[in-house]
Amino acid sequence: MSASTILIRGGHLIDPAAGVESRKDLVLRDGRVSEVTDPGKTSLEKVKNGKSKAGNGTNGGGSNGAETFEVIDATGLTVAPGLIDIHVHLREPGQGHKETIATGTAAAAAGGFTAVAAMPNTVPTNDSPEITRWMQAPERGASVRVFPIGAATRGLKGEVLNDFPALKAAGAVAVTDDGHPILKDGTMREVLIQATRAGLSVVQHAEDTRMTGGCSMNYGPTAFRLGLRGMPPAAEYGLVERDIRLVTELSANGKGRGGHSPHLHVAHTSTAQAVAAVRQARRNGLRVTCEVAPHHFLLTEEHVAAYDTHAKMNPPLRSEADRDAMIQGILDGVVDAIATDHAPHAAFEKEVEFERAPNGITGLETALGLSLKWLHGEWKLPLGRVLSLLSAQPAALLGFRGRGTLTVGSFADVVIFDPKAEWAFRAKDSKSKSKNTPFDGWTMRGKVRWTISEGRVVFQGS
Template sequence: MSDLILTGGHLVDPSQNIDGPRDLLIRDGRIAAIEQPGLLKGEHTMDITGQTIAPGFVDVHVHLREPGQTYKETIATGTNAAAAGGFTTVVAMPNTVPVNDTVASLDWMLQPARNARVNLLAMPAATMGSMGALLSNFEALAKAGAVGFTDDGKPILEDPIMREALLTAGRLGLPVSQHAEDTRLTGGCSMNAGPVAFRLGLRGMTVEAESKIVERDIRLIEDIWKKDGVRAHLHVQHVSTAKALEAIRRAKADGHTVTCEAAPHHFTLTDEAIGDFNTHAKMNPPLRSELDRQAVIAALLDGTVDCIATDHAPHAAHEKEVEFERAPNGITGLETALGLALRVLVREYGMPLSRAVALLSTHPAALIHQKDRGTLRVGAPADLVLFEATQEWTYETAKTLSKSKNSPFDQAPMLGRITQTLIAGKTVYGR
């Protein structure tokens, strides 16, 4: 079928400021036309009355565990979960075994043999082995398809190395994506510093451990602009504290290229969710206080936060079924992102649906310079998601398409059920 018309839907495309009833024509895997209802004619139509049509979601921060830890996840299973969550493009982090830090490892990951269900991109390691000492070959990796560079869970602590990374990536027009944690301040810590940690007898990570790295990195890009004339792009991963967000807000106001992402768990939960040592609520950055949760929500509403990213981090059951301090950090998140964003941000805090869609699609696509993603413009690939925006449902980890089930949201209420995900006009997920 070369032509398909989607009729009766409500189309939301922030890239074109469209938010209303529209019919959409898909031809040969691309968007061919968008018209007012009833104007498009064709033999093959699909009635999607009651559903929202949006650009396929883009996640700039996922862990797919392949190679090296395929007992947790594979590229195939992780991207199946992505499709179920409405994501049509995901960016894999480099903390695989071995670390993705060379052109050869990047090429291997992106090969069709990996059976990715959605568009797969990657940010290779900024330093060799993510050890924070010697930069990887940014230029060669960029030519091979890298959309940025990151050491992910291992922050680049040494000022000269981080400066070199920002400068080199800036000259290539690509971001350095930083996990903002001063690990010199968090040794032996397993959750947020505060009353809950005190009650549980656990060492806590202070908000300063995050904010100090953000502030340091901003000083570095300011210095690079003054001394080298290069607009380095700093991207702050999963920002979780009011103090770090305020530094980012100031940097944006000063005209610096600083972007950041927020994870759904940080705008939904606080450290109270840990309860009596629930390891499914253990992640890094940790769940914070209600004050910090509200700060993340405010930053999502006012535009300080550029996109929502899941930090999908699958772990096997036996790895989480241990003492809290020994359990690995991370939760799955691809299949709950839309449901939490609509429930918390749209329903509870009044965010316009179009803004939520932008945070999940248009904005992250722009952040990694994917001009044909996160949009339903005529000529773009027909990567799109259909969902029932007002449909309430309950998430069940037993039904996840991920290989792992480490989510704190089992049996949690959600809003907005995905009905279909299409890539190049072909259904990759459907109810």
């Protein structure tokens, strides 16, 4: 569908940021939301020839000089702001055998995502304005908007800081050494100061690698039984607590841009103690946020029992108690966003001994379905709050203006899904170049019918 005007008719709009949960019609013009009205009240309804076919985008208008537009009949479906994933690995430049920006964003569109924030552990590392711009160039063939996150230190080595203002000017939305923690207190302190002055958030991969060398799963009885070295939870929460101490100090001293406090965002939180530390930091008035991936609120270390490399990731799958703490953190509002940590790998890379396999799984096409089935269906989190964790709150975390909402004037980023439809995810049918997922064959809830990115239909399901 290529028309610059689209009428979405008859759907149930859920826009958490705007506080809207009711039947509405929407008009999208030239990549923006131009009207949100009660059913049948848009300006396009005045066009007598504007007819639609249920479930299809069809032509409307066009006679007697009237505006030409497309119609999407969303009767019985949920219309919501396009989802936003603030933690993905698109592998380009340098690792196109795993994923490309084109294939990764096609998977994002199939999952209902209209914007993704791409991590910098590429080859070469995204530690320069040139690579940041390269990732956003039209030649990459992205289906949805890509927001690069720049490397905090040169080459992700945790030593020399990059030029944060230059990265931001090129389009970077945050800084991180994701995949590599910033271990030195002095370096992390300076990263927080300089990022704050540049108006950027700091995303930390919290792992004290001095405690995890040679480890391939969570420390505990399952690792002992399997004969594998385990990563202690303290490797995560110890670094989170260290970072919060630095934020506390800098906030008290007014270090940063105009006295603003640093914003620390904890990536892929997986331990109960890390969530507890974030909870306390927030009570103390600090700008500390966190995200949780679906695999960390659904799976435990027991899924490694058959040495399944599709259950190997970093941070690793944790204990049942940690998994339950992730669920509780989501339910009580401590967790700010659901992020996939989409980490594609080629089949030959995963089809090796467990300890030799790379960390990571894909997640863009399963996040909504898993969240709707479990967070909403099983644990009764209101649908609006689930969608907020996947759209409005991620947009607010990284300052994506005009996204995460469908108010008039915002970007025309929309997901339309059937909230009642149950379906089975098949990895072989994935839009991603890689198929490394532990959720192959799982039953999901909420089938994406359309994904619209800046007014363009980038995915249409059956």
